[in-house]
Amino acid sequence: MGTVLQTEVAGIGMKNPVLVCSGTWGNGREYSEWLDPGELGGIITKSVTLKPCAGNRPPRLWETPSGMLNSIGLENRGLEAFLEEELPWLAGFGVPVWVNVAGFSEEEYVQVATEISVSGLAAALELNISCPNVRKGGLRFSESLGDAVRLVARVREKAELPLFVKLSPRTADMKAMCVAMAGAGADGLSLVNTVPAMAIDIERAKPRLGNVTGGLSGPAIHPVAVLAVWEAYQSVDIPIIGMGGIWGWEDAVEMIMAGAGAVGVGTLNFVDPGAPLRIVEGIERFLARKGLARVTELVGLAHRGGFPDRAS
Numbered sequence: 099m100g101t102v103l104q105t106e107v108a109g110i111g112m113k114n115p116v117l118v119c120s121g122t123w124g125n126g127r128e129y130s131e132w133l134d135p136g137e138l139g140g141i142i143t144k145s146v147t148l149k150p151c152a153g154n155r156p157p158r159l160w161e162t163p164s165g166m167l168n169s170i171g172l173e174n175r176g177l178e179a180f181l182e183e184e185l186p187w188l189a190g191f192g193v194p195v196w197v198n199v200a201g202f203s204e205e206e207y208v209q210v211a212t213e214i215s216v217s218g219l220a221a222a223l224e225l226n227i228s229c230p231n232v233r234k235g236g237l238r239f240s241e242s243l244g245d246a247v248r249l250v251a252r253v254r255e256k257a258e259l260p261l262f263v264k265l266s267p268r269t270a271d272m273k274a275m276c277v278a279m280a281g282a283g284a285d286g287l288s289l290v291n292t293v294p295a296m297a298i299d300i301e302r303a304k305p306r307l308g309n310v311t312g313g314l315s316g317p318a319i320h321p322v323a324v325l326a327v328w329e330a331y332q333s334v335d336i337p338i339i340g341m342g343g344i345w346g347w348e349d350a351v352e353m354i355m356a357g358a359g360a361v362g363v364g365t366l367n368f369v370d371p372g373a374p375l376r377i378v379e380g381i382e383r384f385l386a387r388k389g390l391a392r393v394t395e396l397v398g399l400a401h402r403g404g405f406p407d408r409a410s
């Protein structure tokens with residue numbers, strides 16, 4: 099593929115701009131039977147918490163028109179098992195690994211981020227301050243600007259790795275939030291997490307999800323995510339990983355034109371595990387058709403007036 103697709107975000111070199119999103123690819127064991135993880139631009143892990151976490155009561159998934167509601171609730175085996183078993187395996191593919199860090203208190207975030215940093219096996223951290231599915235921590239941090247700033251600054255102080263902060267689209271003022279995150283020391287932003295949502299079974303007059311509320315993902319949220327990336331690109335100079343409803347290479351290109359330096363494929367992995375690499379190929383074909391030498395030329399292109407209009 100040569101250098102056409104090569105890119106970097108926050109100093110992290112990638113062979114192409116396509117990543118897999120946190121929590122939608124497990125920690126890769128099953129997916130590695132469908133595609134070679136070493137061909138991805140990078141891998142973002144499932145959220146890791148300090149202690150093992152059982153997650154929420156079932157049912158945890160509900161399909162909606164053009165989307166999916168989930169309330170997994172940060173289920174994972176905890177930091178120790180992750181460091182011993184998962185991270186060394188993931189690092190073995192030779193592509194950058196973003197470890198997604200979550201917590202139920204500031205101290206937990208700081209401890210997990212610090213231990214991941216010292217392991218030397220991760221390329222970056224993605225701080226999940228926007229999970230809608232936990233009562234303590236999670237989304238609370240990104241709904242309050244002051245809490246988010248304090249948390250990011252504390253993690254920044256301890257963790258040496260590039261720090262990406264993952265935000266919710268449910269933020270009163272996306273631009274102000276992005277500026278505040280950059281000011282607190284974020285090296286990059288991941289946009290967006292799922293959109294808080296719910297569904298009710300009318301025959302039972304009860305919520306569909308055991309947790310009552312969940313997060314909406316998939317094509318239904320794609321335009322919401324494009325706007326978030328667009329606004330972030332206008333307000334800060336740090337790189338953005340764009341995610342939310344990417345369902346084909348066209349959506350990935352759109353996200354890059356809105357300002358994303360890299361993109362994450364999420365819910366689509368459940369439907370079509372080979373999709374991330376086909377998206378890579380689609381981006382490459384698009385670049386050739388448009389006569390562009392590098393994918394980096396597309397980043398934020400829609401902010402700069404786009405391609406010249408064809409003479410009619």
Ligand SMILES: Cc1cc2nc3c(=O)[nH]c(=O)nc-3n(C[C@H](O)[C@H](O)[C@H](O)COP(=O)(O)O)c2cc1C
Nearest residue numbers: 119120121145226290291315316342343344364365
């Ligand atoms: C089943 C499921 C589990 C997820 N788990 C996590 C998680 O552990 N941590 C996190 O930061 N985001 C998590 N997400 C959010 C995704 O990483 C992504 O931000 C979101 O789904 C939007 O992208 P998509 O529409 O392409 O799925 C999860 C999403 C889904 C659907």
